[in-house]
Amino acid sequence: xxxxxxxxxxxxxxxxxxxxxxxxxxxxxxxxxxxxxxxxxxxxxxxxxxxxxxxxxxxxxxxxxxxxxxxxxxxxxxxxxxxxxxxxxxxxxxxxxxxxxxxxxxxxxxxxxxxxxxxxxxxxxxxxxxxxxxxxxxxxxxxxxxxxxxxxxxxxxxxxxxxxxxxxxxxxxxxxxxxxxxxxxxxxxxxxxxxxxxxxxxxxxxxxxxxxxxxxxxxxxxxxxxxxxxxxxxxxxxxxxxxxxxxxxxxxxxxxxxxxxxxxxxxxxxxxxxxxxxxxxxxxxx
Numbered sequence: 001x002x003x004x005x006x007x008x009x010x011x012x013x014x015x016x017x018x019x020x021x022x023x024x025x026x027x028x029x030x031x032x033x034x035x036x037x038x039x040x041x042x043x044x045x046x047x048x049x050x051x052x053x054x055x056x057x058x059x060x061x062x063x064x065x066x067x068x069x070x071x072x073x074x075x076x077x078x079x080x081x082x083x084x085x086x087x088x089x090x091x092x093x094x095x096x097x098x099x100x101x102x103x104x105x106x107x108x109x110x111x112x113x114x115x116x117x118x119x120x121x122x123x124x125x126x127x128x129x130x131x132x133x134x135x136x137x138x139x140x141x142x143x144x145x146x147x148x149x150x151x152x153x154x155x156x157x158x159x160x161x162x163x164x165x166x167x168x169x170x171x172x173x174x175x176x177x178x179x180x181x182x183x184x185x186x187x188x189x190x191x192x193x194x195x196x197x198x199x200x201x202x203x204x205x206x207x208x209x210x211x212x213x214x215x216x217x218x219x220x221x222x223x224x225x226x227x228x229x230x231x232x233x234x235x236x237x238x239x240x241x242x243x244x245x246x247x248x249x250x251x252x253x254x255x256x257x258x259x260x261x262x263x264x265x266x267x268x269x270x271x272x273x274x275x276x277x278x279x280x281x282x283x284x285x286x
Contacts, residue, residue: 011042
């Protein structure tokens with residue numbers, strides 16, 4: 001199937017980014033949010049992102065206008081009825097995702113493909129309740145979507161080969177690089193990244209080094225662009241804690257278990273950059 005019209009469920013941080021790259025790649029793109037207020041906020045986020053790219057010389061003004069012309073929004077699921085591919089990017093709640101896909105399956109054309117951008121839930125769990133498990137896969141984008149080149153294409157035991165092949169081509173059409181991942185919690189990147197981040201918290205707990213020295217050691221010693229504790233603040237301590245719990249439930253291995261310090265910081269509301277305080281105090285940092 002040739003993908004021409006793409007639907008995006010959710011216009012938050014990830015959904016807006018996915019919609020932006022689809023529209024810039026020339027796809028007719030329809031974004032669905034649950035209210036006019038959230039839709040307006042999300043569409044504004046997309047427009048600001050494109051304007052910033054123009055200011056930096058990374059996007060031609062004519063290309064911006066063309067991309068915005070490819071983009072529209074809706075608050076009704078039937079607004080996605082003619083889409084060839086629908087990518088879900090709503091909250092990480094399995095029951096809500098399955099419920100949404102069931103409602104979507106009743107209104108979207110039968111041959112359309114569904115994909116989820118989940119970073120921690122298993123795709124099989126979502127596909128099984130979608131009404132079209134053979135046409136369901138994972139498309140895991142990375143934040144910020146317009147910048148990050150990687151997309152994990154996740155197949156289940158039920159996904160048809162033609163869908164996976166088509167999604168690899170779609171990702172390349174977006175100007176990104178697909179990697180094939182099996183349907184295990186965390187896929188490739190988070191399965192390797194989350195234990196690393198949790199180990200950094202354990203190292204801090206055990207007095208191996210200070211926050212600054214742990215970060216500096218991994219930056220200068222391994223060539224990483226940022227240290228693990230800075231990255232945790234950027235991703236969100238609450239988000240990491242949530243993902244780690246899901247992965248621990250799946251694997252039952254200590255390396256996926258959230259350290260006590262991480263749990264205490266989340267309970268205290270120290271989520272990182274978004275709350276103003278995490279391993280670093282952003283009220284004091286420029």
